[in-house]
Amino acid sequence: MSGELRGAIMGLGADDVGFAKIDDYQSPASALVESLLPGARSLIVLAFREFSAVDSPSPQMAMNGRLDVMEYARSVGYRLTRHLEADLHAWALTVPVSYPMDFSDPDKSGVAELSLRHAAVAAGLGAFGRHNLVVHPRFGTRVIFTAVLTDLELPSDPPVEANPCTGCGLCVEACPSGALDEAGKTHLAKCLGTSQPHGARGSIAFWSRFGVAGTEERNTMLRSPEYLSLYQAGFIGQQYFCFRCLAACPVGRG
Numbered sequence: 411m412s413g414e415l416r417g418a419i420m421g422l423g424a425d426d427v428g429f430a431k432i433d434d435y436q437s438p439a440s441a442l443v444e445s446l447l448p449g450a451r452s453l454i455v456l457a458f459r460e461f462s463a464v465d466s467p468s469p470q471m472a473m474n475g476r477l478d479v480m481e482y483a484r485s486v487g488y489r490l491t492r493h494l495e496a497d498l499h500a501w502a503l504t505v506p507v508s509y510p511m512d513f514s515d516p517d518k519s520g521v522a523e524l525s526l527r528h529a530a531v532a533a534g535l536g537a538f539g540r541h542n543l544v545v546h547p548r549f550g551t552r553v554i555f556t557a558v559l560t561d562l563e564l565p566s567d568p569p570v571e572a573n574p575c576t577g578c579g580l581c582v583e584a585c586p587s588g589a590l591d592e593a594g595k596t597h598l599a600k601c602l603g604t605s606q607p608h609g610a611r612g613s614i615a616f617w618s619r620f621g622v623a624g625t626e627e628r629n630t631m632l633r634s635p636e637y638l639s640l641y642q643a644g645f646i647g648q649q650y651f652c653f654r655c656l657a658a659c660p661v662g663r664g
């Protein structure tokens with residue numbers, strides 16, 4: 411079954427796929443898989459390559475490339491779910507590439523329902539590198555993941571034989587905010603400051619100033635580049651302005 415399914419998934423357009431039994435998924439911060447899909451037995455993790463957009467000096471063009479990959483990944487996950495439910499009569503649940511996230515618990519800020527990096531590691535698709543991202547043996551760090559939870563029983567793929575991260579430290583040097591200075595931990599606030607300047611924090615700062623501003627100042631604020639960027643990020647859903655730790659990684663670059 412798993413050989414045939416793997417072939418079908420590659421045919422749907424994933425760049426790589428791995429399977430993990432739920433018991434092999436070990437993510438201390440987001441462990442409660444049963445609460446997402448009662449009866450879930452396995453995770454199907456899909457890998458998608460990032461293109462040269464991540465090297466673009468234009469944050470807009472870089473983000474546009476990411477939106478392409480995210481939409482594509484979402485569509486492959488959806489088509490896989492249709493195949494699992496309609497043809498194999500299994501239960502299936504897609505995992506968000508990034509959002510939606512649950513913000514109701516302040517202690518879980520920045521923690522997804524399911525950690526795709528831990529899922530990818532469990533499914534033999536790579537290992538954690540110095541930048542706390544998963545490095546794929548062939549694609550290096552230029553890869554994003556999505557996953558589908560299912561009640562099908564699929565044996566876990568073997569873990570990668572050796573960690574593809576060479577520990578060169580180029581990702582740490584490339585980080586403009588020092589978010590990777592401490593090994594094994596990404597400093598959330600430092601990373602967010604440069605990677606999503608127009609995210610929730612930027613929005614709160616803007617509206618806090620707006621709340622105490624006079625009428626004339628408010629009019630100016632609503633026509634400022636800052637507001638237009640926040641407005642745009644609002645309908646895009648998120649807007650990354652930094653891909654440097656990912657782009658700096660030399661693994662898989664020939």
Ligand code: B12
Pocket residue numbers: 437438439440506507508509520521522523524525526527538539540541542543544545551552553554555556590594595596597598601602605650651652653655656
């Ligand atoms: C919230 C989030 C963020 C937050 C918080 C990151 C964080 N601390 O986890 C912010 C906004 C900062 C962020 C930044 C980025 N993100 Co992000 N993010 C997510 C998201 C939505 C949830 C992550 C989560 O739940 N984290 C909380 C838990 C899981 O973290 P944790 O258990 O505490 O583990 C942390 C450490 O303990 C350490 N760690 C844990 N175990 C181990 C084991 C070893 C051996 C080591 C060394 C480290 C280590 O790594 C983690 C990072 O701090 C995921 C999608 C998803 N659903 O997984 C994408 C995701 C992790 N992001 C991704 C990417 C690419 C990025 C960015 C490059 C931004 C961009 N332009 O795309 C940067 C990279 C920052 C970095 N070098 O860490 C990719 C990673 C792909 C990959 N190849 O690994 C993901 C998987 C999205 C996807 N669909 O592919 N992200």
